[in-house]
Amino acid sequence: MLSTPLIALIPLLPVISFVLIALVGKKYFPSLCGALGTLSLLVAFILSATVAYDYFFVVGKVGDTYQQIVPLKITWLQFTQNVSIDIGILLDPISVMMLVVVTLVSLMVHLYSLGYMKGEERYATFYSFLGLFTFSMLGLVLSSNIFQIYIFWELVGVSSYLLVGFYFDRPSAVSAAKKAFIVTRFADLGFLIGILILSFYAGTLDFQTLIAKLTTPTNEFHTIAAASFMGVSALTWGLVLVFIGGAGKSAMFPLHIWLPDAMEGPTPVSALIHAATMVVAGVFLVARLFPVFSMCAPALDVVMWVGASSSFIAAIIACTQTDIKRVLAYSTMSQIGYMMFSLGLARHGGEHGLGYMASMFHLFTHAMFKALLFLGAGAVIHYVHSNEMKDMGGLRKMMPVTHLTFLIACLAIAGIPPFAGFFSKEEILQAAFHANKAIFVIAIITAAITAFYMFRLYFSIFWNKPYHAHGESHDAHHGEAPGTMLIPLIILGLLSVCAGFIPFSKLVTSDGKELHTAFHLTFSIAPVVLATLGIIIALSFYKKESVTPQRISDGIGGLYRGAYNKFYIDELYLFVTKKILFPLVGRPAAWVDRNIVDGFMNLLATVTGQISFAIKKVQSGKTQSYAAYFFVGVIGFVLIFIYWWT
């Protein structure tokens, strides 16, 4: 049976560990902080697994439908009768699933960091930040109120900022942290306005009430659908603005520019925040509001096209990058694009909800294999002391465990059966095939490119040229990695193999009812063949050192350079901000600030100063003249009271 204190304990454990480490642990027992954080996460994970079991198999299902359960709701700020900011817990299939994903990946990352971050000067600080992040993320997925989700949304952003800028003595890390924070913060402005629009029309901030009011033909629904601004209904505006917030956090085109730079953070952080959990917050948000989204086809179209274009563009860019973490960052963006467009082409309920189910399924499997890829890359970086592909090659003999698990993850992301990614990708492709053929074509091409660049990465790291240690600082045979780093790799590797067999269509669907999915063997042939083709091309290019890739990239010169420079989107942003926003908005605003606002203040100060200079002689230090002033004043008051005060 679900017990409320135990559920509330899940997000509270990481925050307790955060407070304890930050206030006490850092000073008195720094070397035990990692163990403390890991232990708290272990308990949190066990609790979430219990909750998931209880929810899915004991209490969640009423009849044939999974219910939303609100075990806890504390009214925090009451504005009017209906509008209040509550702090609560909302359990439904997606939040329970996210609970498991977040605690599991966070636990793996905690465990992994015991080895990876060992000997770091700010080891304890790192663990306290990890605790803060895990708390915020868990709070986000459990939110029962749209404003509560916004609060945790910002908290997640802050902890991401802290962790990306963890190596604050590196200028690149500092600027990456700032970039990530500013870009997502900019997107969150849209989110806030969206929240205000939706809650203004629905008259509530509570998720359940809001969804109920905006999905049935009530007064509220008619008003929001009828109210229009610039030819688009208020419902569409609200949803699109909320989606902008989600797109910022989920690194969707064109708000993706922060994600590759965020790879400056320590690798376990990239695995936790920028691959498995925080970046899927946008997908989660759309899924949370999905019943409302499905009332509004234009908003879903926006979601779909943004997702599809992000997925395709990121896949192209990923083929040209040479920093292994950046390749993984773009592949994350591409896979999240997959989840987004899959949500975008779904509709609420029944057969049409296939895309929704597929998206959540892919979110789940992606969290497993992408965390694995990042942790594997971390192990490689730990060994080689470099992020660049050209410094690697031939590592398969030195790091057998990493090699094997990395291979599993690559096969999973490429969609080769029977690994996890195959099943979820298959569902997405099927949903796309039934809903929109254009998206289907983009998706299947992207899938092939994905297979190519993932195996380009794999072969460049583990095959290609024989490994030779370089640089004097590196001793070539310090072993693969400590056990604390290998155990998470093995666990996640096992999960990447078998996560696909979880019957998601029975558990997580758009309307809570079981969805019957047919598995067509003939349908799977095309994607699998294309993915295999991608792998074979990568094999022929990168298994041995060869000049073919160089020749091809020279052959398509312009396109290659464009993709290598990320299609100049960063430059475009710089151009817009530096050449347009700064001179046209920033400078005039600064002038107004400096001359009018400051000028007024300076004027006040000058006038006050001069007046006081003129009358300062009054303060002579002579007690008797003070007494005389006082006496005259009293006489004055007496006269006033006698002659005028009647």
Place this chain on the structure above:
Amino acid sequence: MQIGLFHFLFVSCALFFIGVYGFLTRRNLITMLMSIELILNSVNINFVAFNKFLFADKLDGIFFTLFIITIAAAEAAVAIAIIINLYRNYKTIDVEDVNTMKY
């Protein structure tokens, strides 16, 4: 001649202004303190006189007077302590020479 309220008020008024004059013109702090006592006593006379002539059946004015006498004693103690400290620092109790607290 019957002594009425007016007579009392005349005395108290005279006492008050003598006190104010003394406070403003005397340079010696002890004398200034004595002037303050004069002002306070003029108020006391007022209280007692009004009590007697206007509210003969009440005692409020007399009680106020008693309070003022008590407070005047305390005030004198504080003032003399201040004056002694002043003398230790400046070797004078002339108020004109103590003028360092200024702009």
